[in-house]
Amino acid sequence: MEKEKETIQLVSMSYIHSPELINIIKSITKNSCPNSVNFHMHSTYSDGSLTAKQIYNQAxxxxxxxxxITDHHSVDAYIELSKINDSIYKERSNFPKLWTGIEITCLLKGCLVHVLGLGFDHNSKYLLPYVDHKAAIGKELLASTVVDSIHKANGIAVLAHPARYKLPFYLLINEASKLGFDAVETWYNYERACNWIPSEYVCDKIFDCANSYSLLSTCGTDSHGLSLLRR
Known part of the structure; x- marks a missing residue:
């Protein structure tokens, strides 16, 4: 028992303090990503190239x-990292905080989109239709159901990269606001430049649109490759 008490938990995490996460998101600017905040990336548990441990080391x-780590329909990366007690880094005074994350495919205004869930309880029963590595069907595919499920799991619902879909971003953001989304992934590199930078014109427009509906703005590299500094 004493030995267990002395064990140092080196992966800092949270899924029960949504007010804290909201305050972090409120502080995000176009310059926050990728060096300070990165709320969109993928591991080998979905379609990424880095393992969960490699992402942890890079962070x-x-x-x-x-x-x-917002893998498609999976929270396995978070579960893996939650078990890490890495003595290699025991001398560090602080660690990047890993928040629960997931990317869920759904229908918004009849358009297939992606929703990021952040800061939720990964053990919540409400997320069961979305954590089995495949898209949901029926009622669970609707954006309204996805947002409700994320909220019931004490998480934050974010419309991912709103300028990548068949419908204009302003229509999707308007609909998202009606359904109770919390935020929009405003700062995103649509050109997929080697050195990540938010696409200035479209992201500024998305920022104004999100603000008009009192939606928060997040950022993320949507990393699939070998570096968290680019997509």
Whole structure:
């Protein structure tokens, strides 16, 4: 028992303090990603190239403050990292905070879109239709159901990269606001530049649109490759 008490938990995490996460998101600017905050990335548990442990190591090396692994319909990366007690880094005074994350496919205004869930309880029964590595069907495919499920799991619902869909972003953001979305992934590199940078014109327009509906703005690299600094 004493030995267990002495064990140092080195992966800092949270899924029960949504007010804290909301305050972090409120502080995000176009310059926050990728060096300070990165709320969109993928591991080998879905379609990424990095393992969960490799992402963890990069987040430490890059001195990222807050990050979330948002694999498609999976929280396995979070579960894996929640078990890490890595003595290699025991001398560090602080660690990047890993928040729960997931990317869920759904229908919004009849358009297939992606929703990021952040800061939720990964053990919540409400997320069961969305954590089995495949898209939901029927009622569970509707954006309204996805948002409700994320909220019931004490999480935050974010419309991912709103300028990548068949419908204009302003229509989707308007509909998202009606359904109770909390935020929009405003700062995103639509050109997929080697050095990640938000696409200035479209992201500024998305920022104005999100603000007009009192929606928060998040950011993320949507990393699928070998670096968290680019897509």
């Amino acid at each position: 430490i090396e890059l001195n990222i403050d807050h990050y979330a």
